[in-house]
Amino acid sequence: MIELVKVSENISRSFNGKEMVETLQSVNYRIMENGAEKGHVTVGQGSFNMNVYSMTSTVEETRLLVEKMFSALSDGNDE
Numbered sequence: 001m002i003e004l005v006k007v008s009e010n011i012s013r014s015f016n017g018k019e020m021v022e023t024l025q026s027v028n029y030r031i032m033e034n035g036a037e038k039g040h041v042t043v044g045q046g047s048f049n050m051n052v053y054s055m056t057s058t059v060e061e062t063r064l065l066v067e068k069m070f071s072a073l074s075d076g077n078d079e
Contacts, residue, residue: 004029004041 010025026044030037031052039052055062 002031002033002038005032007040 007028007030009027012023012025014021026042029041031039038054041048041050
């Protein structure tokens with residue numbers, strides 16, 4: 001099973017003259033599979049950057065995994 005483990009968050013603080021306003025800019029995660037780190041992903045406002053390494057799958061198996069991931073994201077499913 002692949003899971004994301006939160007490592008850090010980047011938050012900006014601004015002041016609107018009366019109060020402080022915090023905005024979450026991005027979150028950094030480790031990509032873990034069965035206890036082993038397989039990469040990392042940064043999720044930002046309207047974007048993400050993913051780097052995966054240490055996979056033992058073929059190109060076709062990796063392509064299918066990526067398609068499954070995007071399908072799950074589109075469906076709102078988190079398998």
